[in-house]
Amino acid sequence: MLHIDRIAGDRADPAWRERIHHLEHHGAVDEVTIPNADMARRRLRITTPKGEDLAIALPRDQKLFDGAVLLADDNRAIVVRAEVERWLRLQPRSIAEAIELGYHAGNLHWRVRFESECLLVALEGPADAYYARLDTLFSGRSIKGSIVTGDIAA
């Protein structure tokens, strides 16, 4: 078990980027993908692809982020890769439907963002479960939806 009690740096910083890049050339960067649901945790047990059992316990004023360097020395580095967040983009067809959708999304405590005339719902489970809830709430009326990732990710 390897204890991590702070974030050492950000691979996006020029100095770190060069150092991590150098280690990458030697196959010495262990990139651990952390599920989106776990990114807000200060304490976390997770095993890296190279088999390192990490026991992460960050101070309360630190948070994990994509590119966080958890450990780096002359021989290796361990870097966080945040799982890309998936969003369900819902497009109501009328103001009345938008109001209804907004009410239900709030009532269900869904995490949302707004994009033009669409409502984006963060997927914390299978998309089918969200569609099933909407079908029930809208009595079978369909709401146009699509799944998006990428630059919308938190």
Next chain:
Amino acid sequence: MLEFAPGADVRRQTASAARIGVGGPVGSGKTALIERLIPVLRGRGVDLAVVTNDLVTKEDAERLRRSGLIEPERVSAVEAGACPHTVIREDPTLNMAAGDDLEARFPGLELVVFESGGDNLASTFSLDLVDWWMFVIDVAGGDDIPRKRGPGVLKCDLLVVNKTDLAPHVGVDLEAMLGEAIAVRGDRPVIATNARSGEGVEAVADMIGRAVLFSE
């Protein structure tokens, strides 16, 4: 409303103890489970404190303080007002301050247990407040609770099914209920407990130890 120790300045403190949440419906046995967990965890050398949440009283805090299981000053109370999940999810600052206050008063504290006020199946904890949380339901509350797929049941790190001793008295097929709980949670853990006898409590303590105290 939060009870602060006189003179404590929580702003200077950087929290370092692990923080876990215990949520669940009214009467499911959250406080009873904590009463069982305290001696087990302390027996393993864990330095701990508790923050209780009640609607408009300090009932659970007073119960723990009177229990003799833990020094009364290690139990803090937050009055949640009408909506208990608000102070553990939407705006957990009162609870965060209570945890900071306990850490300031007890250097070396390793674990703070936050007990939610009794709530409904939609109750969940913010990960800004806790590192890991369990949701306690009970057999007498109905064997259909897992099937209802409430966010508390689905999203918690550990689902505890308490009061297993009552199953034959309330017409519940315990094995079937546990099977449904496991089915709706995928690969996430479920533990059956009887907080009156202590059955299953060691397993809950094992899980806390592994998840946030890194005991193995």
